[in-house]
Amino acid sequence: MSEPLNVDDTSFKDVVLGAEMPFLVDFWAPWCAPCRVIAPVVEQLAVEYEGRIGFAKVNVDENARVATEYGIRSIPTLLLFKDGKPMTQIVGARPRAELKKHLDASLT
Amino acid sequence: MDNAYQLLIVGGGPAGLSAGLYAARSRLHAVLLERAMLGGQIMNAELVENYPGFPQGISGAELGSLMEQQAQKYGLEMVMAEVEGIALSGDGKIVSTGEGSYHAKAVIIAGGSEHSKLGVPGEEDFTGRGVSYCAMCDGAFFSEQAIAVVGGGNVALNDALFLTRFASKVVIIHRRDQLRATRILQERAFAENKIAFLWDTVVESIKGDTQVRELGLRNVKTGEESGLEVSGVFIAVGLSPNTGYLSGLLALSPQGFILVNDRMETEVPGIFAAGDVRAGSARQVASAVGDGATAAISAERFLSSA
Numbered sequence: 001m002s003e004p005l006n007v008d009d010t011s012f013k014d015v016v017l018g019a020e021m022p023f024l025v026d027f028w029a030p031w032c033a034p035c036r037v038i039a040p041v042v043e044q045l046a047v048e049y050e051g052r053i054g055f056a057k058v059n060v061d062e063n064a065r066v067a068t069e070y071g072i073r074s075i076p077t078l079l080l081f082k083d084g085k086p087m088t089q090i091v092g093a094r095p096r097a098e099l100k101k102h103l104d105a106s107l108t
Numbered sequence: 109m110d111n112a113y114q115l116l117i118v119g120g121g122p123a124g125l126s127a128g129l130y131a132a133r134s135r136l137h138a139v140l141l142e143r144a145m146l147g148g149q150i151m152n153a154e155l156v157e158n159y160p161g162f163p164q165g166i167s168g169a170e171l172g173s174l175m176e177q178q179a180q181k182y183g184l185e186m187v188m189a190e191v192e193g194i195a196l197s198g199d200g201k202i203v204s205t206g207e208g209s210y211h212a213k214a215v216i217i218a219g220g221s222e223h224s225k226l227g228v229p230g231e232e233d234f235t236g237r238g239v240s241y242c243a244m245c246d247g248a249f250f251s252e253q254a255i256a257v258v259g260g261g262n263v264a265l266n267d268a269l270f271l272t273r274f275a276s277k278v279v280i281i282h283r284r285d286q287l288r289a290t291r292i293l294q295e296r297a298f299a300e301n302k303i304a305f306l307w308d309t310v311v312e313s314i315k316g317d318t319q320v321r322e323l324g325l326r327n328v329k330t331g332e333e334s335g336l337e338v339s340g341v342f343i344a345v346g347l348s349p350n351t352g353y354l355s356g357l358l359a360l361s362p363q364g365f366i367l368v369n370d371r372m373e374t375e376v377p378g379i380f381a382a383g384d385v386r387a388g389s390a391r392q393v394a395s396a397v398g399d400g401a402t403a404a405i406s407a408e409r410f411l412s413s414a
Binding site: 034035037072095 | 143144146151152169189190206235237241244246248249250
């Protein structure tokens, strides 16, 4: 799996919470310009961390339940899950190097 | 030498992209570094109505993307990397980034600014959970809810007007008794039923549980304290320059903006500044592109005389 998986309200639990490896979830919407900026960065990271960290995308327009459950009120928000729990919340388009620091931290 | 250029441009907003366009057309060996979002701050503006040439206005995201395409068309190299420091080395400059080092004879700093924070309790904790700095990104989460906008400038009023599409009520909280925003925006805001104003008022705290519930307010004239129940607060209280990494290298204003002359030259030969990041900027897209062009022309002159 080298591309972020599109998950929805229904599949979120199985895919993300049930995963054995850490999972980075990109909450986004089509009308959000910074979301379009961060998407290719997340795609690159998905390739780079393949097999070590899972990557998923949640379209908040279509999946309000999971966005509400995690209190998402800004997009893009990246939520990094470990052992089924949100560990780090990253709001806004941030530099790649900063994202990598959080990802590396989740692997220790 | 790896990563060696004639000109390095820090920042991919309107100032940096204009400088890059000029540099590329001058066939300088140039690279532009952007840390997060090519296009810069305007990418978050719903509609830019004061940039000449677009009588119907243009979305900030579209304008930013057009500027990027135009620089790209002439071959400007653009790299996503965050600059962490600039050091002088002989007659060149070494620019260190999160993704390795670059060498350049000349540097244009067009790193822009970012939204200032209020610096009150709760602001950091609730960021992304009701505290927002981007109405365009987050407005839709507040459908039929009461929200507040803090500030009295153009960004604050544009945000408030945009947010009336979603929110049931928008309260503009401003520390003075009059607005800084341009007249036409004031007229629109005063005419909008959903917008109310709290004058002479500052936010002292942001409270809530899993999300924002209430703002603690204080009237700066009477000292009276009060609470305002809202589920979101959009903060638009001005901009701080991205110059933390430059202290000790360049002369900065007390607020941290880079001091330049009218050719956009800093006190260090071969280092220029353009756009929001320089002291005295009008902080408009129109002035930023002018700065970028001026800085690129000055840099080219510097390179050909060096």
